[in-house]
């Protein structure tokens with residue numbers, strides 16, 4: 001079966017299919033379409049031996065196309081109600097997007113109501129599995145490498161936010177969505193995918209608890225999605241890269257479990273350097289590393305308007321702009337909202353609070369667990385990815 005057989009959700013007769021084909025070729029010039037057979041052969045019948053990952057969108061396989069090109073084949077799990085035409089037109093919007101720090105979408109396949117995406121294959125996995133994966137990857141993340149990764153991700157995001165028209169809000173910036181090529185150049189993956197799913201069957205992240213730590217409170221609680229929600233997530237990621245730890249780690253002593261809160265606390269005490277990954281054995285530029293953590297704090301401020309744009313972030317990370325300490329205000333923490341939610345009941349979780357942080361200890365653990373369902377639905381039922389407001 002070819003990928004064109006099911007436009008409009010039903011089989012077309014051959015002449016209509018030809019018209020559609022010509023029309024689609026005209027409008028969907030960016031998207032290469034693979035046949036299901038091609039991808040089946042490439043992945044050896046989607047063999048478990050070729051499976052390289054499993055995410056909220058579905059399973060990912062390594063494959064080799066007929067010409068020898070190695071690809072990552074993502075079989076989307078949610079069977080889509082979306083017609084092939086809409087699916088292809090959404091894909092068209094993202095597959096034309098090219099940037100050194102963005103994963104490249106080669107094309108797709110529509111097989112009845114199954115949807116498959118084909119990407120360039122990246123040799124060195126994700127930051128989640130390597131840098132934060134417990135040191136089993138064998139990759140040495142020196143300070144220079146970390147800095148290059150941070151700058152690369154910031155550039156990719158600045159491109160999505162500021163150079164593309166209409167711009168794209170990623171919505172799910174996190175360590176598992178930063179893939180590394182053979183030279184450890186970072187590539188942001190999964191951008192634009194949220195639009196491919198209908199509202200009621202959107203992507204459910206495989207690690208909700210981990211994902212929550214990246215979410216800007218205004219987005220998690222109110223569904224208010226702007227580019228500044230991505231800036232917030234980037235800030236958390238930046239802190240993870242510098243510290244070499246996850247944003248949430250319940251194995252650490254109480255008071256150190258939540259990275260953002262810990263960073264703020266150490267910033268206030270002027271002891272930020274304590275947070276830099278001990279795996280670096282002191283081999284890093286302390287001023288630069290603390291500067292990066294401060295950029296992380298600027299990005300995660302409670303007020304979205306106070307967070308810098310991604311192009312400003314790039315300039316601060318590269319040293320073209322100074323990091324101004326005076327501009328840093330307290331980070332926005334979901335736990336603040338959740339604390340309020342529990343005290344005030346579920347009807348008014350969005351009311352603002354100026355209360356002090358109470359972010360560590362068992363009550364907070366419980367709070368974040370209790371909040372996961374709410375945050376998951378709050379997060380993933382909002383599908384708009386284009387914003388014009390901030």
Ligand SMILES: Nc1ncnc2c1ncn2[C@@H]1O[C@H](COP(=O)(O)OP(=O)(O)OP(=O)(O)O)[C@@H](O)[C@H]1O
Pocket residue numbers: 052053054055056057058059060072074103119120121122123125126129172176177179189190204205206207
């Ligand atoms: N282009 C690629 N090249 C190499 N490996 C890939 C590629 N795309 C995905 N993977 C692997 O597949 C895994 C799953 O990817 P996927 O994007 O589906 O989910 P995720 O980002 O890990 O989780 P979630 O869906 O919760 O965000 C990745 O962690 C990575 O190991």
